Amino acid sequence: MTDATLSFEEAMEKYDPVLGFEVHVELNTKTKMFSSAPNVFGDEPNTNVNEVDLGMPGVLPVVNRTAIESSIKIGLALNCKIAETCRFARKNYFYPDTPKNFQTSQYDEPIAYDGYLDIELSDGTVFRVEIERAHMEEDAGKLTHMGGAAGRIQGADYSLVDYNRSGVPLVEIVTKPIEGAGSRAPELAKAYVAAVREIVKNLGVSDAKMERGNVRCDANVSLRPHGRERFGIRSETKNVNSLRAVEHAVHYEIRRHAAVLESGEPVIQETRHWHEDTRSTTSGRPKSDADDYRYFPEPDLVPIVASREWVEELRATLPEPPAARRKRLQADWGYSDLEFRDVVNAGVMDEIEETIAAGATATVARKWWMGEIVGRAKNADVDPGQLGVAPATIVELNKMVEDGKINNKMASEVLDGVLAGEGTPAEIVEKRGLAVVSDDGPLLEAIDAVLAAQPGVADKIRAGKLQAIGAIVGGVMKATRGQADAGRVKELILERLGVEG
Secondary structure, eight states: OOOOOHHHHHHHEEEEEEEEEEEEEOOOSSSSSSSSSBSSEEEESSSSSOOOHHHHOOOOOOOOOHHHHHHHHHHHTTTTTOEEOOOOOOEEOOTTTTTTTTEEEEEOSSSEEEEEEEEEEEOEEEEEEEHHHHHHHOOOOEEEESHHHHSSSSTEEEEEGGGGGGTTEEEEEEEEOOSSOGGGGGHHHHHHHHHHHHHHHTTSSSSOOOGGSSEEEEEEEEEEETTOOOOOOOEEEEEEEHHHHHHHHHHHHHHHHHHHHHOOOOOOOOEEEEETTTTEEEEEEEEEOGGGTTOOOOOOOEEEEEEEEEHHHHTTTOOOOOOOOHHHHHHHHHHOHHHHHHHHHHHHHHHHHHHHTTTTOOOHHHIIIIIIIHHHHHHHHHOGGGGOHHHHHHHHHHHHHHSSSOHHHHHHHHHHHHHHTOOOOHHHHHHHHHOBBBEEEEEHHHHHHHHHHHHHHHHHTTTTTTTGGHHHHHHHHHTTOOOBBBBHHHHHHHHHTTTTO
16 A cells, blocks of 8 residues: 655645765675674575674674775765764664664764765756765664565564674765755755765775665655745655665655645654555654664774874775766767766666776677667666676677677577576577578578569669668568578679679
């Protein structure tokens, strides 16, 4: 059952949205935040966990130095101030995926604070998002709810817990309230999370795969009537893990809030769950305030001291900033401003870079990603990177086309087969019998049949109207189910009719 909503246009006529984002970034350290357990994705459940992660009696945590360095790098990349000293705190709550019954986090002393990011929207407009803090913490385990229709705890028969993720290093990036976005709020939401993902991937501190949960966003939305300064009551849509979903969740929550306010009812401060299938949210639980978590300093960990010398050493290791990288890539690839903006807006810049590194030209990489893959992703309502097309696959497909083994139409069919999990391009070509027919014998038979059926077209070609050859080529392509080598077909038609091309 979905909530009542207004149209987005109606909501914008009466209300101003105020946004806030909490982006959780999993760090790709070899071990966990406070233990020596491996930090590896995808292993068998409950195999990468030890006594510290489970909060067994008598154990003591030890801080992961690399995680501290990665956190400082993130803070610097977000234009934050780095605290000279900071400390960890215990955030107390009781849930099966938190075996210690508290999360080791940071509360009043984050490692980084007072930063900002300048976000470029699709038309080149730049919007500054102010960062309140970036603090360190550990991730919780993962619950899988079994039974029920939606995979949620509501209606489930039982739940399974995997503690492999428990204790994985996290940096939580919290914005200040974002005002003034107006009708562009959903677009800004997507662009902001994309910018954070680009930064942490560029730094090399996170794998930044949203489909794996390496980057997750809690999106806060509230509305206030035009002209009012006081903020409205907010909702927080939890753990949104794709760029499109962030955009859609903000869009939906604006419409839902507007409908609640128009009904005269108060908006409830609560967490919400995002449902990709219906592009809607459902109620989770009342949103807890900081006091509810009973924060207090972590007694088993000493404060972190980030000397200015250490911070400057880390600053010197930072890679090329994303904005400078984009400018360089555009120049290297030779894309026009419009072409490059389309690539960035489609979210395939990294994929194109990887495809070029795998051996494709910049033109070829853009043709495949923008011409074939982005459209499929849009139809599937996912981000292009979530389709799982490897750069090496694009290079292999394009080489088959260039070598004349398949044509562009066949290549598109092969790509469909790759996405369907049928194997490599070469395997799919063999299984589906998609190789180009280039043997002159079968081609001449098809040409003779088409010429006999269209004698008037043959006469036009003999009379010098060479554009008419397209009708014959089309007939041959149809007869060969699109598998003929069109260039060779044209040559043979001209030879058959005694016409010079």
